[in-house]
Every structure is written in C-alpha cells, then in structure tokens.
Amino acid sequence: MRSAGPAGLSLVTAVATAAVLAAVSGCTEKGAGDDDRVVTVTATDDSCEVSTKEFPAGHVELAIENKGSKVTEVYILFPDDRVVTERENIGPGTKQRVTAEVKPGDYRIACKPGMRGKGIRQDVRATGGKAAQRDPRLDKAVAAYRAYVQAQADETLPKAREFAKAVEDGDVEAAKKAYAPSRIGWERTEPVAESFGDIDPKVDVREDGLEDGQDPATDWTGWHRLEKALWQDGKIGDREKELAGRLITDLEDWQKRVGTADITPTSMANGAKELLDEVATGKVTGEEERYSHTDLVDFKANVEGAETSYALLQPVARENDPALVKELDRQFAALGTLLDRYRPDTTSYDFVSYDKVGKADRKELSDAVNALAEPLSRLAAAVAK
Structure with a gap:
C-alpha cells in the first residue's frame, strides 16, 4: 500500500478499512x-x-x-x-x-x-x-496499519535522500525546498513512533527536547538540527553534511524496524490521541518548525496518520460505542475542513507559511485539535471491550 498526498491517503484508508470490514466477527476480551x-x-x-x-x-x-x-x-x-x-x-x-x-x-x-x-x-x-483475546478484525487492523506505516517509510527514503543530497551538495535553496516533503511520511506514522525505539529522538527532536546533560553541538541530530542551519544560519558546513548522511542511516534503520515493531489496537488508538495532544499543546504554537514555518505540513500529516489509525479501528469501535464513533467522525471532518483553509490546492501539500497564521487562527486550530483529542482518548477503551 502506497500513498503520496491526500488522494493516496484516502486510497490507503479505504482499502485498509474495507479489509477490516470484510473480516469475520470474533470475541473480544x-x-x-x-x-x-x-x-x-x-x-x-x-x-x-x-x-x-x-x-x-x-x-x-x-x-x-x-x-x-x-x-x-x-x-x-x-x-x-x-x-x-x-x-x-x-x-x-x-x-x-x-x-x-x-x-x-x-x-x-x-x-x-x-x-x-x-x-x-x-x-x-x-x-x-x-x-488479550482480540476480535479478529483488530488483528487485521494492526496488519493493515503496519502495511500503511511501511508504505510511508518506503516513500520517505527517496524524498529524504533528495533532501540529504542537497545538504551534502551545499545547496541551501534546494535543501529548503526538499525539507518539508521529506518529513510527511514520518509525520503520518507518529501515532506509533514510540514503537521504533530510539529512532524518534535521533531524527525528530528539537533542541529544547534534548535530555539534561546532552550537548546540542554533539548530541543534536536529525531534521530540526538541519532546519536551523538552513533557515536561521543560512549556510551548510561539514557538520551539516555529516548529519545529512546520518539522517538517512537512521531512517533506513526505521524502515527496517517497522516489520517487528510492537503495534497493538490500543497503541494505535492511544498513539493517535497523544499525537493530537502534542499538536494542540506544542506544535500549534509554532515550536515544531520554528525556523522553516512549515508547521501546517506536519499538522496535516499528523491528522492523516491519526485518522488512518482510527478508520481501521472504527468497525469494532462502532459496535461497542456508536456515539463515540459519531463524534469522532464529526470532529475529524471539522479539523480537516479547517486545515484545508490554509492551502490553496487541496490536492497538494502547499500550505501557507505558519508565521503568517495569526494568534486567533492558531487558537482556532488548537481548539479544533482539542475537540478531537478528547473523544479520541476513549477510543482505546472502546476497542478493548
């Protein structure tokens, strides 16, 4: 299963959901x-x-x-x-x-x-x-989501290599252009990012996310370290070229770990909820992409990943808690409509720069994410019934 943008995501979600719906019913614990x-x-x-x-x-x-x-x-x-x-x-x-x-x-x-x-x-x-004794449909949901994550990892590597090559060539403008597209697949899989062990802090940590005692000069790696060099410093040195190669090594490691990562129906549900909490409390402030201001690309990819997780779990959740599913459907649709206001072409990932989004609009985004995260916090319990 492969996707490249919103149309691809819809196909992934539709196919995966159809697979789950086709499964026979079973008994849950x-x-x-x-x-x-x-x-x-x-x-x-x-x-x-x-x-x-x-x-x-x-x-x-x-x-x-x-x-x-x-x-x-x-x-x-x-x-x-x-x-x-x-x-x-x-x-x-x-x-x-x-x-x-x-x-x-x-x-x-x-x-x-x-x-x-x-x-x-x-x-x-x-x-x-x-x-746990799972409903067989949930086993199919996990398998379908793993396939979705694998597809995202497989699609990320070519885009990340394009980004890394631009950095290694010292081409600041080409690297800037390739930066946000190289992150979409990773951002879509963040509901289960913790399942990949130490990959997340290697590729996606911000400077203020380093642990106490870590030195930004030596311990800060990944996309955001390179983002700072490109947008704030405006130059590429030997250290950045080295880090570009390391980013690819770490992403190749991530690609290999998908098949053995411990993914469960509840980790899919809880991960989607935690990701939206992170969006509402941190990313909406502009902290994530503080130099490039490509935050809305991340937001959209995060919501797509969370919605794919939800769509795969939805058939079981609907039987156990139909009111919850109705509310989640409504809130996902509302947030999607709101995000689409910030891109002129809804078939692309060309969003407005986040530094052009005012305080009131940021609060509206935060409120919409919170309105979705609250019912999403009950999804794991619904599928575990």
Missing part, C-alpha cells in the same frame, strides 16, 4: 474494566506509586492521578525502554485513564514530573499464559 485489570497510578513531583505490581496479561487500564505540582506523563515501558503506551500532559490535580494491551512479561510504569528525564519507575509484571 471483556475484562478491561475488571478490578484486577485496573492499576491505580498516583504521581507526585518525587514519587510514582502503583496499586499493584502484578496484573493479568491482556488489557490493563491505568487510572492515573497527578497529585504533584508539575505537569506529568505516565508510561508503560518494556524493559528495554520501548513504549507500550503513554499519556502525556497530565496537569496537577487531574486524573486520566488509559487502556493498553500487554503480553505476559516484565514491564515498568514510569512517571515523569515536568515531562523530563527518564522518570520515576516501578517494576511491574503481567502474569498469565496468554495475551
């Missing part, structure tokens, strides 16, 4: 809300307490309360720090619930006060001899 499958997580500025350190494999629900003074985020992690699921931007005094699918084995629950560092961690274990 009904225990996501059972007491032994709910883990209460109490986060403060210096602690991360869990109500139990053992729970049955299958669907687990984190009932999170932030009793600290800082915004926090909570993760379920594999022992090697790959992310099973996460919930970010949990404000002081607020509660969140997140449903995840886990296989038998060891995990860590981590709270990150201030959303920085490796967090405060608790070792936990999922017990039992089997994972």
